[in-house]
Amino acid sequence: xxxxxxxxxxxxxxxxxxxxxxxxxxxxxxxxxxxxxxxxxxxxxxxxxxxxxxxxxxxxxxxxxxxxxxxxxxxxxxxxxxxxxxxxxxxxxxxxxxxxxxxxxxxxxxxxxxxxxxxxxxxxxxxxxxxxxxxxxxxxxxxxxxxxxxxxxxxxxxxxxxxxxxxxxxxxxxxxxxxxxxxxxxxxxxxxxxxxxxxxxxxxxxxxxxxxxxxxxxxxxxxxxxxxxxxxxxxxxxxxxxxxxxxxxxxxxxxxxxxxxxxxxxxxxxxxxxxxxxxxxxxxxxxxxxxxxxxxxxxxxxxxxxxxxx
Amino acid sequence: xxxxxxxxxxxxxxxxxxxxxxxxxxxxxxxxxxxxxxxxxxxxxxxxxxxxxxxxxxxxxxxxxxxxxxxxxxxxxxxxxxxxxxxxxxxxxxxxxxxxxxxxxxxxxxxxxxxxxxxxxxxxxxxxxxxxxxxxxxxxxxxxxxxxxxxxxxxxxxxxxxxxxxxxxxxxxxxxxxxxxxxxxxxxxxxxxxxxxxxxxxxxxxxxxxxxxxxxxxxxxxxxxxxxxxxxxxxxxxxxxxxxxxxxxxxxxxxxxxxxxxxxxxxxxxxxxxxxxxxxxxxxxxxxxxxxxxx
Amino acid sequence: xxxxxxxxxxxxxxxxxxxxxxxxxxxxxxxxxxxxxxxxxxxxxxxxxxxxxxxxxxxxxxxxxxxxxxxxxxxxxxxxxxxxxxxxxxxxxxxxxxxxxxxxxxxxxxxxxxxxxxxxxxxxxxxxxxxxxxxxxxxxxxxxxxxxxxxxxxxxxxxxxxxxxxxxxxxxxxxxxxxxxxxxxxxxxxxxxxxxxxxxxxxxxxxxxxxxxxxxxxxxxxxxxxxxxxxxxxxxxxxxxxxxxxxxxxxxxxxxxxxxxxxxxxxxx
Numbered sequence: 001x002x003x004x005x006x007x008x009x010x011x012x013x014x015x016x017x018x019x020x021x022x023x024x025x026x027x028x029x030x031x032x033x034x035x036x037x038x039x040x041x042x043x044x045x046x047x048x049x050x051x052x053x054x055x056x057x058x059x060x061x062x063x064x065x066x067x068x069x070x071x072x073x074x075x076x077x078x079x080x081x082x083x084x085x086x087x088x089x090x091x092x093x094x095x096x097x098x099x100x101x102x103x104x105x106x107x108x109x110x111x112x113x114x115x116x117x118x119x120x121x122x123x124x125x126x127x128x129x130x131x132x133x134x135x136x137x138x139x140x141x142x143x144x145x146x147x148x149x150x151x152x153x154x155x156x157x158x159x160x161x162x163x164x165x166x167x168x169x170x171x172x173x174x175x176x177x178x179x180x181x182x183x184x185x186x187x188x189x190x191x192x193x194x195x196x197x198x199x200x201x202x203x204x205x206x207x208x209x210x211x212x213x214x215x216x217x218x219x220x221x222x223x224x225x226x227x228x229x230x231x232x233x234x235x236x237x238x239x240x241x242x243x244x245x246x247x248x249x250x251x252x253x254x255x256x257x258x259x260x261x262x263x264x265x266x267x268x269x270x271x272x273x274x275x276x277x278x279x280x281x282x283x284x285x286x287x288x289x290x291x292x293x294x295x296x297x298x299x300x301x302x303x304x305x306x307x308x309x310x
Numbered sequence: 311x312x313x314x315x316x317x318x319x320x321x322x323x324x325x326x327x328x329x330x331x332x333x334x335x336x337x338x339x340x341x342x343x344x345x346x347x348x349x350x351x352x353x354x355x356x357x358x359x360x361x362x363x364x365x366x367x368x369x370x371x372x373x374x375x376x377x378x379x380x381x382x383x384x385x386x387x388x389x390x391x392x393x394x395x396x397x398x399x400x401x402x403x404x405x406x407x408x409x410x411x412x413x414x415x416x417x418x419x420x421x422x423x424x425x426x427x428x429x430x431x432x433x434x435x436x437x438x439x440x441x442x443x444x445x446x447x448x449x450x451x452x453x454x455x456x457x458x459x460x461x462x463x464x465x466x467x468x469x470x471x472x473x474x475x476x477x478x479x480x481x482x483x484x485x486x487x488x489x490x491x492x493x494x495x496x497x498x499x500x501x502x503x504x505x506x507x508x509x510x511x512x513x514x515x516x517x518x519x520x521x522x523x524x525x526x527x528x529x530x531x532x533x534x535x536x537x538x539x540x541x542x543x544x545x546x547x548x549x550x551x552x553x554x555x556x557x558x559x560x561x562x563x564x565x566x567x568x569x570x571x572x573x574x575x576x577x578x579x580x581x582x583x584x585x586x587x588x589x590x591x592x593x594x595x596x597x598x599x600x601x602x603x604x605x
Numbered sequence: 606x607x608x609x610x611x612x613x614x615x616x617x618x619x620x621x622x623x624x625x626x627x628x629x630x631x632x633x634x635x636x637x638x639x640x641x642x643x644x645x646x647x648x649x650x651x652x653x654x655x656x657x658x659x660x661x662x663x664x665x666x667x668x669x670x671x672x673x674x675x676x677x678x679x680x681x682x683x684x685x686x687x688x689x690x691x692x693x694x695x696x697x698x699x700x701x702x703x704x705x706x707x708x709x710x711x712x713x714x715x716x717x718x719x720x721x722x723x724x725x726x727x728x729x730x731x732x733x734x735x736x737x738x739x740x741x742x743x744x745x746x747x748x749x750x751x752x753x754x755x756x757x758x759x760x761x762x763x764x765x766x767x768x769x770x771x772x773x774x775x776x777x778x779x780x781x782x783x784x785x786x787x788x789x790x791x792x793x794x795x796x797x798x799x800x801x802x803x804x805x806x807x808x809x810x811x812x813x814x815x816x817x818x819x820x821x822x823x824x825x826x827x828x829x830x831x832x833x834x835x836x837x838x839x840x841x842x843x844x845x846x847x848x849x850x851x852x853x854x855x856x857x858x859x860x861x862x863x864x865x866x867x868x869x870x871x872x873x874x
Binding site: 015018019022023026027029030031032141142144145146147148149150153154156157161243244246247248250251254255265266268269270272274277280281284285288289292 | 424425428429430431432433434436437438439440441442443444513517520521524525526527537540544547548551554558561562565566569570
């Protein structure tokens with residue numbers, strides 16, 4: 001197991017390198033000259049060629065590409081993502097608290113999604129084809145087709161405006177969590193519970209279940225075996241789901257004015273604040289890789305067959 | 311043929327296909343279907359409720375909501391379809407090359423796919439939009455850039471599966487050219503798998519593009535787009551919540567329709583799924599979930 | 606004396622309204638081995654699972670299954686569970702799939718024995734060790750700590766037999782126990798089945814489509830086709846002068862196929 005973890009972790013190094021390289025190159029693909037963007041953001045009335053050249057030197061853009069990249073990458077390792085073009089403050093000072101807020105929202109939502117998906121998946125699998133199964137699946141079909149921001153708006157309108165029970169936006173107390181978490185949970189649980197369900201059902205038809213029954217084991221014991229095996233698939237999917245949720249709370253954060261990464265990124269995109277966009281992409285891609293690795297390791301721990309695969 | 315027959319038995323799938331067909335036709339021939347000019351501002355009719363002339367009422371600028379919904383099909387559905395077809399095409403070419411020839415080409419192409427897939431799709435879409443600027447074209451470019459790798463993976467798996475079949479091996483052994491084998495024996499059978507994954511991912515793409523437009527990163531005013539209509543409606547949400555209804559329901563309707571078709575296609579292609587001894591292949595079963603990124 | 610009497614067993618698929626077994630009646634004599642042969646889909650496995658009441662919920666059954674005079678079809682699920690393993694022991698075709706892939710093999714053995722006898726871990730290990738040695742499995746303790754994918758199909762099959770030995774059931778039902786194995790392991794497993802009978806004369810139902818194996822293990826035979834028993838009787842009588850053309854067909858085609866197996870078993874036949 002130990003050697004598996006080492007091998008798996010070593011695979012992430014080249015991946016992280018390529019991710020950082022791509023993220024860096026991305027900015028250079030922009031049709032706009034970053035120097036011009038900086039000057040525009042600082043509201044300098046007259047942008048002269050001299051000023052542009054000066055700014056380029058300031059940003060280190062006159063150096064060869066590879067040096068630029070290395071400087072940037074080394075700075076990133078020290079969590080120094082440069083300064084915002086717009087505010088002039090360090091990127092870290094605005095992105096760190098936002099990241100924390102998004103993590104909080106993601107964490108609470110993920111827990112709800114996992115609990116709900118497993119519960120619904122197990123219920124549906126054990127009652128396969130019965131009314132409970134059909135109706136839960138029918139409702140989930142409808143919910144997954146619903147744009148989450150639409151659901152969010154309707155819930156704000158009903159619970160916050162009409163009933164005046166919950167805050168419409170912001171992140172003030174535990175109450176602020178309720179609506180965004182419900183919306184995120186509803187839109188994802190509908191997808192993930194299906195995975196739990198289908199993996200449970202395929203396990204129900206395995207021979208080991210038959211042999212367990214034939215050996216006179218109690219249904220409780222057999223269900224534990226089925227859960228153990230079907231949750232393997234589910235766990236790896238949940239690990240994958242967390243970074244996906246992390247990345248796609250963007251819309252929800254904007255609807256609920258949640259002071260997180262999603263809102264920061266949209267704001268930066270609209271104001272062309274490249275360093276923040278860059279840091280945002282880098283952080284989320286790294287989180288994605290980290291969670292993938294984590295999910296593989298968890299899987300290998302649960303399923304000894306997989307350890308040999310690397 | 312059997313697939314079509316299975317599909318035709320599923321009434322829900324037929325209804326969904328009809329909805330999709332009507333939507334596409336209405337979108338393509340929007341000027342014929344729309345009762346009014348979608349950009350025609352009429353301040354006298356602000357927030358008017360539905361009437362004979364304006365079936366779905368009017369928005370905050372007095373524009374005809376029905377006409378805007380119909381014109382909105384173009385960016386919300388038709389352009390997404392174009393992006394989908396493009397990325398499926400790129401994915402299919404790469405998937406075919408990888409899955410059929412295997413060896414070093416395959417290893418190389420799949421490494422690239424792995425790297426592409428290790429970026430979270432939604433974040434990268436945002437990044438591309440962030441770098442290139444807000445706008446429908448840029449989102450569509452981002453879609454193609456981000457999605458092809460995933461299609462390539464799935465299509466490769468499917469091609470590999472069929473390339474291993476005895477009749478293909480036989481064709482190879484009897485000296486029939488690669489091109490002929492692909493066209494005659496592999497493309498027709500993998501087409502079914504391609505249909506399933508495309509119909510599945512169109513849903514997430516429609517939801518994403520409307521989400522991005524909702525954030526103001528998509529198509530720019532005064533063009534009509536469903537997500538943007540919702541964004542405009544949000545500003546008056548507290549006083550006129552009913553404006554949220556029409557575009558929201560339009561999205562739900564079309565996404566549900568694609569969802570049902572995708573589901574029905576899967577069942578039609580794999581009759582095992584209808585019976586209770588369904589054994590979803592783990593690999594295929596879980597990948598769409600990763601892909602399914604919500605807006 | 607008959608240890609098991611099956612009368613008018615009818616099985617049907619409630620989902621599709623299709624009858625699977627029309628009207629089967631057969632007996633198993635104390636201490637004898639009854640083979641059920643037939644092609645796949647002929648209803649052999651469902652019949653056996655019906656005896657243990659292990660078919661899927663949508664496969665319904667009617668008729669009488671008398672085990673030592675007690676009608677299994679009328680027992681509650683809880684009562685039935687006590688019979689499974691302890692009185693009626695099933696051995697499956699694919700050892701690889703019969704054990705939970707994410708647990709070591711010993712887990713199933715311990716759980717089963719704890720369920721029926723309430724034995725402690727060490728007692729279970731002692732008894733399993735003895736039984737596993739008797740079926741020619743070396744290093745029983747090591748095997749119990751291995752995952753199914755680390756063992757071969759033949760070994761797992763013998764682990765199942767060893768578990769049956771410890772459980773001392775009245776009837777062993779073996780569902781195609783040799784089909785998934787290579788010829789050598791087939792030989793070893795069949796060897797264990799014959800020994801099992803010789804040693805403590807247990808009653809057995811042996812399902813197979815391999816007539817070579819059947820001839821070696823069984824006393825009586827049922828030939829099934831499309832859910833109907835088409836021929837029955839003493840094994841030698843049935844195979845030497847088959848009355849039904851389907852049996853004739855089976856004998857002629859299968860014997861030819863399993864000639865390689867016969868070569869190995871040859872001297873003893």
